[in-house]
Amino acid sequence: MKIKEIIVVEGKDDTRAIQRALDADTIETNGSAVSAETLEKIRLAHQKRGVIILTDPDFPGEKIRKTITEHVPGCKHAFIDKKDARPNNGRGIGVEHASPEAIRLALQDAHPMLDTEAEVITREDLIDAGLIGGPEAAGRRERLGELLKIGYTNGKQLHKRLMMFQISRQEFAEALEAVLREEKQ
Template sequence: MIKEVLVVEGKMDVVAVNKAVEADCIITGGFGLQKQTVDNIRHAYKKRGIIIFTDPDTAGEAIRRWLIKRFPKAKHAFISIEEASAHNDIGVEQASPDSIKRALSRVRTPNWQVQNIFTAQDLLREGLSGGTESSHKRAKLGTMLGIGYANAKVFLQRLNTYGIKRDEFENALKILQKEVK
């Protein structure tokens, strides 16, 4: 049983999560969160902690940003677009139990004292921004590091706030380079 309460977008996300792990979930119902839902999330946040586990799409990221502002010490789980895509749909509900377990095994907690270990130059040097394959590389690396897919600016922010260490970043890059060859 996962100690924290998972915050997911829909009922089918709960079904998918329950096939993978034993966890309590709160459903946001999309971006228009009801006051009672926010109150339930707040209560879980204070009592057990929460893990934000939204879909890897624009709406899911918007919900995540909205929740981060209100629950800054929440933990985060990310699932890749590839693992969450099926039947012309993207979402946690499309992911396999193994993919969900993998995402939940790499939960990250933001450190609001930004570390500034990584710079935009790091992303450029490693081909994670400014190139034709940059988006694809960030998606793969984000999955490996457990910080999800993001544009270059958000990816850099996540590297510096989710506790990624330089050696962890470099080891993931080495693995990614072997996969590309």
């Protein structure tokens, strides 16, 4: 499998994991303090071939994602679920621990984040669905993020990500229904 876009990752281990999964070029941020030089490389890559951001499913990974999105809007985003980003010994979390299959699936489901004011799903909808504030909220958000291919978020980030990916009310309702059905089993 060859991918046209350039994949932005955090480091050399992530690049090796990508190359085990498919034929692709990467840009490494070398940590969460993304330099102006790296942002310029990403900007050029986005103009020439397109960019997919694939960072670790943790706070530093989200910080990198946010920094790049602020400076280079329109990039695609791919997410690996936390459960797929853990090593066998259970210590740490990162793209470098994901299987080639998990990486290919994440990249296949990459989509652009769009900054939009059109609110389709409200914060109240998230509260009513038990996705914010409640004993099952974190688990529900995690599973919803997996089903919608938008990654794990806290409650505030979930609302923003639903808007940015322009998840429709129907897509949201279907995914939520699946989450609630799984809980009953």
